[in-house]
Amino acid sequence: MSEFFLLQAIIYLSAGVFCVALAKRIGLNSVLGYLIGGMLIGPYILGLVGNEGEDIMHFAEFGVVMMLFLIGLELEPAQFWQMRKAVLGLGSIQFGVTTLLFYGVGLAIGWQWQMSLAIAMALSMSSTAIVLQTLKEKGLSQSAAGQASFSVLLFQDIVVIPILALLPLLTSQSQIHIVEKHSQAIIKDLPAWLQTAMVIGAVATVLLAGNYLVVPILRMIAKTKLRELFTASALLLVVSVSYLMELVGLSAALGAFLAGVVLANSEFRHELESNIQPFKSLLLGLFFIGVGASIDFKLIAQKPLLVTAIVLGLAVLKAVVLFIAGKIFKMKTDQNILFTFGLAQVGEFAFVVLSFSFQLAIIDKTWNDLLMASTAVSMTLSPILLIINEKYIDPYLGTQEKEPDKSTDTIEEKHDVIIAGFGHFGSTIGRFLRANGIEATILDFDSDRVDLLRKMGFKVYYGDATRIDLIAAAGAENAKILIAAIDSPAANAQLIKNVKKHFPHLHILARAKNRFDAYELMDVGVTDIYRETLYTSVHLAVDALKFLGFRAYTATRQGQNFIRYDEKSMRKLQLDRYNLQQYALSAKHQIEMQEKLLQEDLFQNLTDRGHSWGGTLPHEEEAKA
Amino acid sequence: MQHNILILFAHPRLERSKNHHQLLQYIPKSKGITLHDLYEEYPDFNIDVKREKELLTQHDIIIWQHPFYWYSIPPLLKQWIDIVFEFGWAYGTGGTALRGKKVLHVITTGDPETVYAENQPHSFTIPQLLAPLQQTARECSMEFLPPFVIHNAHRLPFEELEKHCRDYYLLLVLLQQDNLPLTVIHQHKYINYWVQNKREA
Numbered sequence: 113m114s115e116f117f118l119l120q121a122i123i124y125l126s127a128g129v130f131c132v133a134l135a136k137r138i139g140l141n142s143v144l145g146y147l148i149g150g151m152l153i154g155p156y157i158l159g160l161v162g163n164e165g166e167d168i169m170h171f172a173e174f175g176v177v178m179m180l181f182l183i184g185l186e187l188e189p190a191q192f193w194q195m196r197k198a199v200l201g202l203g204s205i206q207f208g209v210t211t212l213l214f215y216g217v218g219l220a221i222g223w224q225w226q227m228s229l230a231i232a233m234a235l236s237m238s239s240t241a242i243v244l245q246t247l248k249e250k251g252l253s254q255s256a257a258g259q260a261s262f263s264v265l266l267f268q269d270i271v272v273i274p275i276l277a278l279l280p281l282l283t284s285q286s287q288i289h290i291v292e293k294h295s296q297a298i299i300k301d302l303p304a305w306l307q308t309a310m311v312i313g314a315v316a317t318v319l320l321a322g323n324y325l326v327v328p329i330l331r332m333i334a335k336t337k338l339r340e341l342f343t344a345s346a347l348l349l350v351v352s353v354s355y356l357m358e359l360v361g362l363s364a365a366l367g368a369f370l371a372g373v374v375l376a377n378s379e380f381r382h383e384l385e386s387n388i389q390p391f392k393s394l395l396l397g398l399f400f401i402g403v404g405a406s407i408d409f410k411l412i413a414q415k416p417l418l419v420t421a422i423v424l425g426l427a428v429l430k431a432v433v434l435f436i437a438g439k440i441f442k443m444k445t446d447q448n449i450l451f452t453f454g455l456a457q458v459g460e461f462a463f464v465v466l467s468f469s470f471q472l473a474i475i476d477k478t479w480n481d482l483l484m485a486s487t488a489v490s491m492t493l494s495p496i497l498l499i500i501n502e503k504y505i506d507p508y509l510g511t512q513e514k515e516p517d518k519s520t521d522t523i524e525e526k527h528d529v530i531i532a533g534f535g536h537f538g539s540t541i542g543r544f545l546r547a548n549g550i551e552a553t554i555l556d557f558d559s560d561r562v563d564l565l566r567k568m569g570f571k572v573y574y575g576d577a578t579r580i581d582l583i584a585a586a587g588a589e590n591a592k593i594l595i596a597a598i599d600s601p602a603a604n605a606q607l608i609k610n611v612k613k614h615f616p617h618l619h620i621l622a623r624a625k626n627r628f629d630a631y632e633l634m635d636v637g638v639t640d641i642y643r644e645t646l647y648t649s650v651h652l653a654v655d656a657l658k659f660l661g662f663r664a665y666t667a668t669r670q671g672q673n674f675i676r677y678d679e680k681s682m683r684k685l686q687l688d689r690y691n692l693q694q695y696a697l698s699a700k701h702q703i704e705m706q707e708k709l710l711q712e713d714l715f716q717n718l719t720d721r722g723h724s725w726g727g728t729l730p731h732e733e734e735a736k737a
Numbered sequence: 738m739q740h741n742i743l744i745l746f747a748h749p750r751l752e753r754s755k756n757h758h759q760l761l762q763y764i765p766k767s768k769g770i771t772l773h774d775l776y777e778e779y780p781d782f783n784i785d786v787k788r789e790k791e792l793l794t795q796h797d798i799i800i801w802q803h804p805f806y807w808y809s810i811p812p813l814l815k816q817w818i819d820i821v822f823e824f825g826w827a828y829g830t831g832g833t834a835l836r837g838k839k840v841l842h843v844i845t846t847g848d849p850e851t852v853y854a855e856n857q858p859h860s861f862t863i864p865q866l867l868a869p870l871q872q873t874a875r876e877c878s879m880e881f882l883p884p885f886v887i888h889n890a891h892r893l894p895f896e897e898l899e900k901h902c903r904d905y906y907l908l909l910v911l912l913q914q915d916n917l918p919l920t921v922i923h924q925h926k927y928i929n930y931w932v933q934n935k936r937e938a
Contacts, residue, residue: 662752663750663751663752663776663777663780664776664777664778664780665749665776665777665780665813666750666752666780667780668780668781669780
């Protein structure tokens with residue numbers, strides 16, 4: 113590892129850490145923090161990173177790629193179908209009308225029609241990364257504006273496919289710029305129609321391979337039960353899809369999105385999500401830093417008015433279209449404003465489309481540089497716009513729609529109940545809840561079992577429930593109850609400790625193997641503990657009493673009383689048990705405990721000797737006589 | 738045609754009751770008489786309504802046999818009435834399943850008959866105290882017969898108890914015959930007295 117690389121890493125990471133922490137302190141969102149950090153270390157202010165900003169960008173674009181993979185993961189085809197009206201309606205209005213407007217402007221300026229079209233399409237894009245990140249941080253993902261933004265962004269993410277596929281058709285073959293960076297060597301020299309065919313082929317490959325190749329491989333890897341192996345394969349998956357897409361000159365982000373959608377229905381959804389999440393956050397941060405660093409202040413200093421005009425002009429035109437689209441879709445004014453301000457910037461896909469067009473010699477260098485700079489500025493302004501809206505506009509618009517309490521969202525599947533561990537214990541619970549119309553989100557770490565249960569129609573997700581990120585992905589934020597039913601007491605305890613710490617609002621119902629596990633859980637403050645060895649044993653003993661001639665009702669009551677008493681004594685002994693010798697769970701300790709219990713039983717009125725209901729026992733009568 | 742009798746026996750602590758234990762011994766082992774021990778069948782109070790309705794349909798005379806706790810029936814029997822006597826089945830629109838059936842109590846109580854009267858410790862007679870159940874029967878178009886009562890249950894000499902048990906046996910035999918002299922029966926405060934008259938006759 114070169115010293116140079118390490119130094120770079122230090123610079124980038126410290127810029128990120130420092131600026132985001134600062135931004136958070138003064139109440140700005142993290143995106144803005146990263147952008148400002150990027151500007152600071154960029155070549156025009158501190159000059160800590162020079163022209164290799166380009167390479168960093170290339171590397172950091174992976175953040176966007178992973179984000180789209182995650183968006184794809186969260187979007188099951190069925191849900192996508194439910195959203196189709198919003199996506200196709202709002203999305204096509206936004207994209208179509210904005211592109212037409214810009215196309216007109218381009219022709220008016222006197223550009224070639226090809227150039228006008230390419231630029232118009234590029235600039236119609238908004239920033240998925242900034243908008244979704246911001247909405248999520250503000251907890252507005254489920255508001256009307258959040259849903260509308262998501263729909264439009266999704267449409268843009270999809271429409272990028274045909275755009276990138278069609279761009280080669282716009283070029284006049286004679287004058288392609290020689291570009292060394294992009295690895296499109298493989299199809300660059302092919303005729304345009306064949307390039308288009310290759311692109312379509314690559315997309316089809318992703319869709320098919322995802323279903324018939326990736327899922328079986330993931331199952332195999334899951335069987336090894338090695339967590340890092342799974343993380344590696346998740347990354348490998350995203351990287352390979354990206355590479356394939358780059359090979360045919362498509363955006364890697366798109367490929368990742370498609371791969372995500374394909375895997376959204378698989379049992380590995382949550383696990384993949386929680387594996388990729390940290391990489392995504394980090395790389396997305398890098399991406400924003402890169403955007404900040406790549407802002408060409410020299411160019412802006414030369415033509416400040418022009419850049420300002422372009423940025424503002426773009427924002428105003430886009431906002432007008434967005435606002436009208438919002439009106440058509442009957443959004444409330446405050447939501448519509450949020451939607452409008454949120455999406456008014458030019459997004460990261462513009463970089464992709466512009467640079468691709470530049471390589472294909474559809475646009476010239478001057479405009480390419482100018483628009484690249486404007487895009488970066490526009491992205492930077494976006495969070496500021498949202499802050500202005502939040503502070504100065506929204507308060508005057510009256511109603512404010514917050515996230516609904518109940519998870520009425522269609523984007524992610526979230527239930528009130530999460531069951532961790534779906535062996536004999538958990539699945540019985542799951543079946544009972546289901547019989548009463550309660551659906552649960554189920555997590556299990558045994559891929560064979562997950563497979564079987566899915567065949568039986570349960571929605572089970574594969575994953576290690578002790579990982580807090582997986583619990584989060586399963587919707588712990590909105591759930592009410594967590595049923596901790598993992599077979600291994602250690603894992604179960606770990607899960608409970610994690611949840612207590614990170615999701616204190618979740619009510620925990622915990623399985624315990626025996627008294628000793630139960631004590632552990634009581635120490636952590638769990639109140640609802642269900643010992644496998646209590647209810648079943650007592651149930652059996654009650655039946656034994658019946659066979660011995662006891663009245664069924666009496667035996668049943670005695671069983672209930674015994675359980676009640678036993679749970680009371682648990683609470684007492686929980687504290688006492690430390691007075692017994694400290695060597696925790698040795699056989700001797702167990703026996704001492706049993707002895708203590710049996711002793712206590714003698715002093716309890718555990719037999720049916722109460723004198724309510726009057727009368728005496730027949731044999732007592734005889735004794736008196 | 739013979740009447741079928743369903744004895745719904747409800748005692749939460751049979752193991753402490755000599756009287757009921759003895760009474761049960763005297764129930765004729767006849768095909769037309771079904772003993773249904775509620776606390777034994779449903780110790781968790783989770784009554785199988787469908788099964789109970791079938792039993793009721795197959796019998797003409799229903800006997801509620803129970804200790805007379807707090808002037809009333811034990812909780813499981815109350816639960817049984819509450820959930821088995823459904824609207825549209827037992828009463829109300831189309832509720833004719835129980836029409837014409839006879840129903841009576843077989844009761845044990847600790848105190849003598851004399852204290853169940855006005856200006857006495859218990860203020861009311863036993864038939865008066867059974868008014869809610871009588872009205873329940875009426876609501877379901879059933880005939881509510883006078884109760885079979887055993888007083889002084891705690892202090893009953895064994896011979897006395899035997900006598901009551903024999904009366905109980907005879908009552909069950911008599912009730913099985915068709916053409917019950919209902920008007921005559923209704924003239925008695927307790928059905929015990931009708932049985933004793935029959936015995937003497």
